Amino acid sequence: FARLACTSANQVTVWFQHDQSTPTKIKIDFDSNIDDLKEAIFDATDKGQYQATYNGETLRSSASVPRNTTDHMPIVFTRISNIPPPPDSSQSNHPTSSTATIPKDPITTNHPIVYTEIIPKNPTTTNHPTSSSTTIPKDPITTNHPPIYATIIPKNPITTNHISTQSQINRKQTQTKKNKFKQCAITVAGGNGKGDQLNQLSDPLEICIDNDKSIYIADSDNHRIVKWKLNSNTGQIVACGNGYGNQNKQLFYPTDIIFDKENNSFIISDVGNRRVIRYFDPKLTNQQILISNIFCEGLTIDKNGYIYVSDYEKHKIGRWKQGDKRGELVAGGNGLGNQLNQLNKPTNIFIDEDYSLYISDLHNHRVMKWKKDANEGIIVAGGNGKGNSPKQLYYPQGVIVDHLDHIYVADGGNHRVMRWCEGDEEGEIVAGGTGRGNKSNQLDWPMGLSFDDEENLYVVDRFNHRIQKYEKL
Known part of the structure; x- marks a missing residue:
């Protein structure tokens, strides 16, 4: 079990929650790696936009999830880039949120909801208030177009x-x-x-x-x-x-x-x-x-x-x-x-x-x-x-x-x-x-x-x- 919290507008922390009487926000297997953990938190399309650190060191996506994490020594996921949200989201489908806390009764979705105070430079385009995300193209363009430059x-x-x-x-x-x-x-x-x-x-x-x-x-x-x-x-x-x-x-x-x-x-x-x-x-x-x-x-x-x-x-x-x-x-x-x-x-x-x-x-x-x-x-x-x-x-x-x-x-x-x-x-x-x-x-x-x-x-x-x-x- 792991517990999730927003420590700041562009960071999310995770640690193992051994007290099962306390409600947990996400669940992962003990053999999960960091990539699995990111997908559980941020969804598959957004996970690539977070960098994981633990005890001051960057964790690769293939690294095993540390098992000795605590609320005093958590895994910290930091969004790569961020800017604040628009002041009025009523006219747009871009997600915004008003708090940096996780609601007790979040909107039901198939993945955990993370509310943050700012929209990063790679916001999601979905219509529900999940954490901001980006879609990495599955088939990126790889053709070598010849560049032509001028002054x-x-x-x-x-x-x-x-x-x-x-x-x-x-x-x-x-x-x-x-x-x-x-x-x-x-x-x-x-x-x-x-x-x-x-x-x-x-x-x-x-x-x-x-x-x-x-x-x-x-x-x-x-x-x-x-x-x-x-x-x-x-x-x-x-x-x-x-x-x-x-x-x-x-x-x-x-x-x-x-x-x-x-x-x-x-x-x-x-x-x-x-x-x-x-x-x-x-x-x-x-x-x-x-x-x-x-x-x-x-x-x-x-x-x-x-x-x-x-x-x-x-x-x-x-x-x-x-x-x-x-x-x-x-x-x-x-x-x-x-x-x-x-x-x-x-x-x-x-x-x-x-x-x-x-x-x-x-x-x-x-x-x-x-x-x-x-x-x-x-x-x-x-x-x-x-x-x-x-x-x-x-x-x-x-x-x-x-x-x-x-x-x-x-x-x-x-x-x-x-x-x-x-x-x-x-x-x-x-x-x-x-x-x-x-x-x-x-x-x-x-x-x-x-x-x-x-x-x-x-x-x-x-x-x-x-x-x-x-x-x-």
Whole structure:
């Protein structure tokens, strides 16, 4: 017998319950291995998204279940990646839950129900409130599609008239100019339901765009990078797509992708394998591990080729240059908190021409701007608690800055994209904000943001499994 408990929003603990008079939550055979235990708890489709540890050591799926576990020394299952739930699930089939406890009378299903406080980056698509899960394709696409690359546009591509170094007076004059966008978006990738076919995406998280307006997508739940050419109905696998794993041609839940022009390579946050890797163009077979043992949610690169990574677990942003074995701390790193020198689960990041770093500070519901060599940041969006007023954000995700120094934020839990000007008390809606849904004027948990060379806005519409393009007027 084993007993199950939720110790935190993204962890589940298990230990043997020898007192059979106490109700048990799951039952397993004594010769079961860790994979059997995970299947009993999370169901077969979800078990691959949890990592088991016992007494500080990682347990392989084939390992026998330790028999001397107790409530003081349990087996801990930690979800690979996680983000908080939407504030209102009434309009969607995506599961949410209000507590982190197991109910006494759970809804009857054929597998144990685990209620958690957050939806991970690989949520289930079932209609019952079980633990969030992902479906690993039974027959992953393994064809070797020949990649064709062009120059990648930075997420802030327009730099000719950049004014970040101008005086505050000029800055204010420029900020009176604001780009306007059509409110009904065009679906430029995916939008054919969640799946692993070439016309589908599964929980896309981030994108980068080249000069031909081809989109490179971190198709996280398919563990692959997909290239979607302009006006194409299908994508092309350019990295991995061989199922999840840690081999040379495999990824495990990629969360971000950027392009390094200097080295003509992609850099990918391979969060499930706790690493940041580089794939060289054009064959993507020469893999280089840049950073190991890091839970990196976001990446960006400056004009000198320095790579910035957000460390979700250690609440800090680090900077690496070519050949570095250890990075340099540039933001946060003062423990979890909401002070100006602290972060709480940083995710997406963006670097401007002045080397100021913009950070989506997820659990503080704010965006921080950290100037070069600063000891603390300043709040440039949100920071007034979680909520849906113009002054608030609700789990911010993607963040980019345009050439007018306007800050665009994917306001995930509010299903909208907000625009803020530094110093303003509130932002304005530029996309979505019409309720959670799949219409052309709606979003369902927006994630990554990007501009093309014509300043059209692209939004990763995560739970609609599509990429939306908002055309500039």
